[in-house]
Structures are given as C-alpha cells and as structure tokens.
Amino acid sequence: MTQKKLLRGVAMVGAGMSKFGAFPDKSSRDLFVEAYQDMKASMDKGLDPREIQAFYMGNFSSDQFEGQAHMAPILASWVGLAPIPALRVEDACASGGVALRQAFMAIAAGIYDVVLVGGVEKMTDLPINEVTKALASAADTQFEIPAGFTFPGFYATMATAYMHQYNATLTAFNQVSIKNHENGSLNEKAHFGTSIKDVYEGKKSKAAAQGKPVPTWQSEKEFLADPRGNPWIAWPMSLFDCSPVSDGAAAVLLVSEELASKYSDHPVFIIGSGQASDGALAERDSLTHVPSAVTAARQAYEMAGVGPNDIDLAEVHDCFTIAEIMASEDLGFFQHGEGWKAALDGKTARNGEHPINSSGGLKSKGHPVGASGTAQAVEIWKQLRGTAGARQVPNEPKIGLTHNVGGSGQTTVVHIFESRS
Amino acid sequence: MADLSLTSKSFFTALEDGRLIGSRCKKCGYTVAPQRLICPKCHADQMELIEFSGRGKLAAYTVIYVPPTEMQQAGYDGKNPYCVGIVTLDEGPRVNTQILGLDLTHPEQIQIGTPLSMTTIARGPEGAQKKYLAFQA
Numbered sequence: 001m002t003q004k005k006l007l008r009g010v011a012m013v014g015a016g017m018s019k020f021g022a023f024p025d026k027s028s029r030d031l032f033v034e035a036y037q038d039m040k041a042s043m044d045k046g047l048d049p050r051e052i053q054a055f056y057m058g059n060f061s062s063d064q065f066e067g068q069a070h071m072a073p074i075l076a077s078w079v080g081l082a083p084i085p086a087l088r089v090e091d092a093c094a095s096g097g098v099a100l101r102q103a104f105m106a107i108a109a110g111i112y113d114v115v116l117v118g119g120v121e122k123m124t125d126l127p128i129n130e131v132t133k134a135l136a137s138a139a140d141t142q143f144e145i146p147a148g149f150t151f152p153g154f155y156a157t158m159a160t161a162y163m164h165q166y167n168a169t170l171t172a173f174n175q176v177s178i179k180n181h182e183n184g185s186l187n188e189k190a191h192f193g194t195s196i197k198d199v200y201e202g203k204k205s206k207a208a209a210q211g212k213p214v215p216t217w218q219s220e221k222e223f224l225a226d227p228r229g230n231p232w233i234a235w236p237m238s239l240f241d242c243s244p245v246s247d248g249a250a251a252v253l254l255v256s257e258e259l260a261s262k263y264s265d266h267p268v269f270i271i272g273s274g275q276a277s278d279g280a281l282a283e284r285d286s287l288t289h290v291p292s293a294v295t296a297a298r299q300a301y302e303m304a305g306v307g308p309n310d311i312d313l314a315e316v317h318d319c320f321t322i323a324e325i326m327a328s329e330d331l332g333f334f335q336h337g338e339g340w341k342a343a344l345d346g347k348t349a350r351n352g353e354h355p356i357n358s359s360g361g362l363k364s365k366g367h368p369v370g371a372s373g374t375a376q377a378v379e380i381w382k383q384l385r386g387t388a389g390a391r392q393v394p395n396e397p398k399i400g401l402t403h404n405v406g407g408s409g410q411t412t413v414v415h416i417f418e419s420r421s
Numbered sequence: 422m423a424d425l426s427l428t429s430k431s432f433f434t435a436l437e438d439g440r441l442i443g444s445r446c447k448k449c450g451y452t453v454a455p456q457r458l459i460c461p462k463c464h465a466d467q468m469e470l471i472e473f474s475g476r477g478k479l480a481a482y483t484v485i486y487v488p489p490t491e492m493q494q495a496g497y498d499g500k501n502p503y504c505v506g507i508v509t510l511d512e513g514p515r516v517n518t519q520i521l522g523l524d525l526t527h528p529e530q531i532q533i534g535t536p537l538s539m540t541t542i543a544r545g546p547e548g549a550q551k552k553y554l555a556f557q558a
Contacts, residue, residue, distance in 0.1 A: 236483075
C-alpha cells in the first residue's frame with residue numbers, strides 16, 4: 001500500500017518530562033503535572049492552556065498498577081483542561097508513541113489544531129511479582145505466558161536465535177548497556193544516572209566500607225561478565241541487559257504547521273509516522289528481527305521522503321540490549337546481522353555514524369512503559385534544538401527518529417522529526 | 422477429534438489427553454498452532470482441526486533465572502532455573518513450550534536445532550493441576 005501524503009504538516013512546539021525513577025510519594029497525576037510543567041517551560045512563546053483542543057494519553061495499565069482506569073479525563077481535569085476530549089491510548093509499551101501518532105493524525109486530518117500528548121506510568125507501587133504479572137498481560141496470556149515466558153525471556157529467546165544466526169557475542173549486548181548508561185549519566189531526568197563504571201566502583205566501595213571482600217572488577221566488561229555483579233535474568237540477558245521498572249511521565253504539544261511560529265521560535269516538525277502490528281513471537285517468520293518495526297519504519301521513511309542514512313540520531317526501544325541491536329537493523333542503519341558489530345565498534349555512540357539513545361534509552365533513563373514512547377520525542381526535541389547539554393549529539397542534528405515497541409513486537413510505531421532552522 | 426472445536430481453549434483440552442493440536446486451511450493448506458477459525462494467510466474460514474506428530478526442533482530458547490509467580494510455585498528459582506523456548510514442529514508451525522531434559526548449567530552449549538519430542542508437564546496447586554505443553558530433549 002502506498003503511503004498517503006499528509007493533508008497538512010504537524011509541528012512539535014513543546015516537550016517535557018518528569019524525572020524517571022521510583023517515587024513512592026508520587027501518583028500518576030503528580031508525575032504528569034511535573035511533565036506538563038516541564039513542557040510548558042520548554043515553550044519559546046508560552047502557552048495559554050485554553051487553546052489545547054484534545055488530550056491523547058499513552059498509558060499501558062494504570063488499572064493494574066494503581067487500580068485506576070479511565071485516567072485520561074482525570075489527568076486532563078487535574079491540569080484544568082476539562083472539558084476537552086481526553087482519551088487513553090493503549091498498545092502496551094508502545095502506548096506513548098501510538099498516542100503521539102493519534103494526535104499527529106488528528107491534526108494532519110484537520111480535526112484539531114492544538115493537541116496535548118501525554119505518556120504516563122506509575123509502576124513501583126506494586127510488589128515486583130505483581131508488576132511482572134501486569135507486564136505479562138502485554139503478551140499472549142493464553143499461549144505464551146503459560147509456557148513459562150517472561151518479558152526478559154522473549155527478548156532472550158530472540159537473542160539466542162540472533163546469536164545462532166549471526167555469531168553475535170555477549171560482549172555486544174554489554175556494549176549497548178555501557179553506552180546507554182554513559183549517555184544516561186548525562187541526563188538529569190534518568191532513573192539510573194550512573195555509568196557502569198560508577199555502578200561497580202560503588203559496589204566495591206560499599207563492600208570495603210562493610211568490611212566484606214572487595215570484588216576485583218577493573219573494567220566495565222569484567223564487571224558485566226561476572227554473574228556475582230551482573231546476575232542472569234533470562235540467559236543470555238543479564239540484569240544490566242534489562243531496562244528497569246520505573247515511574248514517570250512525558251508531555252508533548254503538537255500544533256498544525258501554520259500555527260508553529262505562533263508558539264515556537266524553533267519548532268520541530270513531524271514529517272513521517274508509521275505503525276504496524278504482528279502476532280505472538282512464535283508465529284512470526286523471523287525470530288532474529290521484529291517485522292512490525294521494518295514495516296513501521298518503511299511507512300515513516302516513505303511519508304517523510306528520507307532514508308536511514310538521513311537520520312542524524314535515533315531513540316530506539318531498548319527494553320533489552322538485544323532489542324536495540326535488532327532495532328538498529330530493522331530501521332535500516334545496518335544490514336541484518338551487522339548491528340551487533342556496529343555496537344561493538346562504537347557506531348551507535350553519540351559521536352558515531354548512527355547515534356542511538358543519547359538520552360540513555362529505556363535501559364538507563366528508565367522505562368515507565370506508557371511514558372517511554374512520548375519521552376523519546378522529548379529527547380528528539382532537545383537534540384534537534386541543540387539544547388541537550390552535555391549529551392548533545394555533535395554537528396547540529398537536523399533529522400531524528402523514534403522507534404517504540406509494544407510487547408515483543410506485536411506493535412511498533414516509528415516517527416521522523418525535522419528541524420528546519 | 423470430533424470432541425474438539427477450533428476455539429482457543431481446545432488446545433488445553435487436547436493437552437490433557439497428551440495431544441498437540443492445530444489447524445490446517447482446506448483452501449491454501451497453511452498449518453498453524455494453536456488452532457484458529459480463520460486462516461491467517463489466505464483469510465478463508467475453512468480450517469480443519471489436525472493433530473501434530475509431536476516431533477520438532479529447537480528454534481530458540483532462554484533459561485529463566487527469575488521466574489514469574491506460577492513458575493516459582495512450580496519450584497523454579499535462580500538456583501533451579503527452567504528452559505522455555507520456541508520449537509518448530511516437523512509439520513511447520515512453531516509453538517511456545519517449556520523444554521525439558523537439557524543441561525541448564527551451561528546455557529551457551531544448548532544447540533539450536535536439537536530434535537525434541539512433545540510431552541506435557543503438570544503445574545498448578547495440588548488437586549487442581551493442569552497439563553502444559555513441554556518438549557523433551
């Protein structure tokens with residue numbers, strides 16, 4: 001199917017996020033208010049909230065995590081936006097990216113001119129086994145979960161297929177983790193704002209202070225290869241291959257292209273959007289990549305009229321390190337089977353040829369599932385406006401991409417953004 | 422097999438009898454597990470129930486050290502991990518399954534392509550156990 005052209009353009013004129021982490025004293029509303037205020041503060045010419053016409057909220061499961069369904073109107077009224085239409089968009093961990101797409105399409109279609117997009121998840125109130133159960137409901141609970149699968153297990157299973165087919169090594173997965181933690185250490189909003197080196201040095205200092213035997217780790221690779229520091233979760237995925245359970249929210253304001261200059265001196269235009277679905281992992285033709293990502297990326301590239309080599313930086317869905325490697329191939333940055341080598345060669349570092357996850361990614365920034373897709377757009381906003389501070393990608397990036405996955409690939413949504421100044 | 426329908430719960434009804442079922446499209450011949458009413462390839466609604474031979478090969482796997490509650494209750498933990506994965510049946514479809522009889526002390530030595538045969542494993546509370554799909558090395 002040929003990709004339809006947009007009836008009119010859409011611009012991002014504000015973007016913000018709460019700090020990501022574990023916040024026992026904050027609910028979804030508090031996190032969302034924090035993100036909304038951060039978004040307003042990011043706007044060059046201010047915002048009269050009465051101009052917002054609709055609210056699309058990405059959220060996976062506030063009903064399971066907080067016992068609160070029907071969250072969108074609550075959040076809208078909490079920041080004084082009632083009676084505008086407010087709705088929750090749910091596609092598991094892709095909820096935030098899909099909410100962005102719904103708002104984008106509504107503006108492109110001419111239904112609204114000014115739309116607020118939110119993403120929110122408050123996960124840490126529940127005990128971890130209940131969090132696991134809630135997350136498992138994003139998989140096939142009739143046929144996958146009863147077999148014994150967990151989410152780390154799905155991606156670990158793809159990792160064994162990938163390693164078998166392409167001779168990839170565990171050190172490639174480790175390198176993704178090292179890079180994303182280093183990027184995250186430069187992001188004040190990150191859940192884990194620490195490099196892997198700081199993590200193991202901290203563990204050594206703690207052991208010394210407690211009079212316990214001090215581990216001998218001398219490098220990040222040595223630490224990550226030691227199950228005493230980095231235990232297996234689902235082989236070949238270890239603890240530091242996995243994104244954390246986080247609380248957090250993000251907010252983005254989209255307007256029609258003709259209104260962009262009214263709100264912003266430096267708007268960021270959304271020039272491409274794609275989304276695709278798929279069945280459970282076992283049903284797919286390939287276990288070594290995510291077919292829905294390939295399809296969604298193709299749609300987005302076609303709409304935007306750009307290709308993988310035009311992308312100056314990407315925020316990809318690294319819920320597990322193998323997921324980032326597969327994404328770097330599914331998005332066309334590297335051939336299938338080459339992504340693991342590219343990671344080892346530093347090609348996805350901030351100063352590499354295809355910078356990936358300058359924010360720290362889900363791995364280090366945190367993964368409040370419904371907020372993650374929206375927060376990816378926040379990083380693109382900062383990077384394309386040159387305001388990412390110490391983690392700024394060099395050479396004035398002009399085109400950015402977000403890749404947000406639900407489940408083990410049952411949903412992927414891809415967006416392409418452009419700075420024109 | 423007249424006692425089984427193509428609805429999704431029949432998969433587990435059949436497993437209780439030690440049978441692995443799916444469906445085949447009478448129009449295009451596509452075979453799928455678990456069974457469906459509509460062919461996901463050609464969209465025809467002419468699916469017939471079939472029983473698989475129960476032979477297959479390991480397509481991908483993981484060894485789980487942090488199990489969910491149900492698997493903890495079945496006795497698994499970090500010291501006693503289990504293997505779960507995807508098996509390609511000789512008839513073509515792939516299925517999700519627990520995998521038994523492999524040496525889990527060296528996960529890196531598990532070979533993709535290992536021939537496996539279908540069995541079942543009982544899990545669940547005493548007196549209310551159900552049979553789940555498993556493959557044996």
